[in-house]
Amino acid sequence: MSHYYEENDLERFDEIGKYRPDLYDIFMNYYQGVMSAGALTTREKALIALAVAHAVQCPYCIDAYTRGSLSAGSNLEEMTEAIHVAAAIRGGATLIHGIQAVNAAAKITL
């Protein structure tokens, strides 16, 4: 193994089902149900998935949902906006935790 992340590993996803196929099947049914069109379109869901993929920094998911978003008819302008949403929420989440630091500091300072 030359890298922790190998591109072809994405196609081996089903190997995760080898030891607990029951849990794998439950997950896959759930996953497919979630990603199917519902109140949101598959295009909207692919953009959300792309944003989350960046937030969790998963190269497999970024690859899959870049393709998924393009295949669903989205463009790079929309995809970039979605990634900015992830960045904004991550940034905001970091900053709001600054209040915890303020609180912690207040607790131990005179």
Next chain:
Amino acid sequence: MLPFARQLEHLGYADLKAENVSTLQVNLGWRCNQACKHCHLMAGPHRPEQMERDTIDAVIRVAARWSIPTVDLTGGAPELNPHFEYLVEQLDRLGTHILTRSNLTILFEPGKEHLAEFYRDHRVELVCSLPYYQEDLVDRLRGKGVFQKSLEALRRLNRVGYGEPDSGLRLNLMYNPAGAYLPPEQGALEVQFRRELADRYDIRFHRLLTLLNMPIGRFKEFLERSRNYNRYMGKLVSGFNPATVPGLMCRTLISVAWDGRLYDCDFNQALDRPLLEGLPRTIGEFDLPTLATRTIRLGDHCYGCTAGLGSSCGGRLAQN
């Protein structure tokens, strides 16, 4: 990779048979004023292949003799053939439904400025290439300046009545992906295109058709150069959808090449894989009863028509 013919055998198709010939798809030549990056025929301004007048007359004779309902004109840019207008006039006299696949920018070529009115006067149905509603993507795929010219051409077509709901002048758009991925679901993309083209550019059209990029010609070169070929083919094979097989366009169509030779589809023409042995070879030998029940020549590129919701010159083949 499981050969396509074997894949069909598993479904019970020992051979894939035609159902009829309701469309004659006539390729008038590989010359084009554009040189799109995905073109399966590698068409462009310098291609010499052009259908000659005697072949065009043979097409007209076949359309008349066998009452072929639809003649679908393609290329290259079919309008660059010097006999294009003659062919349309003759087919119109026969009452044939005429469909032309236009790249839109042809309307601005010298001597072609009257085409919008010409199409209208002969009630030609148009299928116009527009892979997206954003300039950078269209120009990257089809050439610099193509997007703006395409918009202007669509506005011109709208002005003469094309794309209006009740005009009877059918204006359909053809989408293809700008890379190594499958087309979106046609209905959802049509809603998106209709909204964006109306809001941004005040352009109207009837239907959006989605077409997958076939892994041959220039697109295959791109796939190999970018090391996407195996993955793309894998996607097509794993996406094989049996529901697409009954509607495959080769089952109701014959493709006529610029030199008059007959093929099961434009893709087989690009690959120079003519009809199977024993069948008529040229438009001059056209025989409807034989061709309407022929066995179709298959290849692994056929996975391009059966992946996902399917793909054809008339758009997707299966519902969600």
